[in-house]
Amino acid sequence: MLDRLPFINELDSDARSLLENASVINLPVGRTLLRPGEQCGGFLVLLEGCVRVFGRSLQGRELDMYRIEPLGTCVLTTSCLLSGQVYPAEACVEAAGQAVVIPADDFSALMDRSSAFRNYVFTSYSERLSGLLMLIQSIAFERMDVRLARYLLKESGRSLVLSVSHQQIADALGTAREVVSRQLKLMEQQGWVALSRGQVLMLEPDILRRLVKNEGTV
Secondary structure (H helix, E strand, O other), X not given: OHHHOOOHHHOOHHHHHOOOOOEEEEEOOOOEEEOOOOXXXXXXXXXXXXXXXXXXXXXXXXXXXXXXXXXXXXXXXXXXXXXXOXXXXXXXXXXXXXXXXXXXXXXXXXXXXXXXXXXXXXXXXXXXXHHHHHHHHHHHHOOHHHHHHHHHHHHHOOOOEEXXXXXXXXXXXXXXXXXXXXXXXXXXHOOOEEEEOOEEEEOOHHHHHXXXXXXXXX
């Protein structure tokens, strides 16, 4: 399993020896890896599956921050290990898989001794941080219909059918279900989408792309 780590071939023998205490954990769907206020015990590299990282308000409203894909890391875990702070969000397994966990002490030693490992960590960190900054800008400055259109285009990929509930969309966008339902209904009235229970059919994806590109003007 360690041979699958993206930085393994760049490590010298001394650095590789620091991976002796690393463990491989199985990640069943629904498992919560970390909760707000918990200490991060190690540096996680996902081998398979998908982990959803999200925030939750006091009212129970959720906001997707990012997803960890195969061979990805968690920027918040990295931040906690570097700063000694507790985890500020919630990480839950969305698709079953496996991950390598490097204990915190070995992580610190690798950061000190291996430039290859350090480069990997900071590259992953900067890429994910850029995504978080874009999310903050979107929430702060973009209209809800533009954010919704962007979400529908991203999640539908090459398919014209998106299997998702209004509540799931609301959680991803950090808003109320009623807001999402109202916006989707307006899009349906325009003929851009068709709605059914648990599904959104993309009728006019090109119009949604223009909406996103022109920031609200079709």
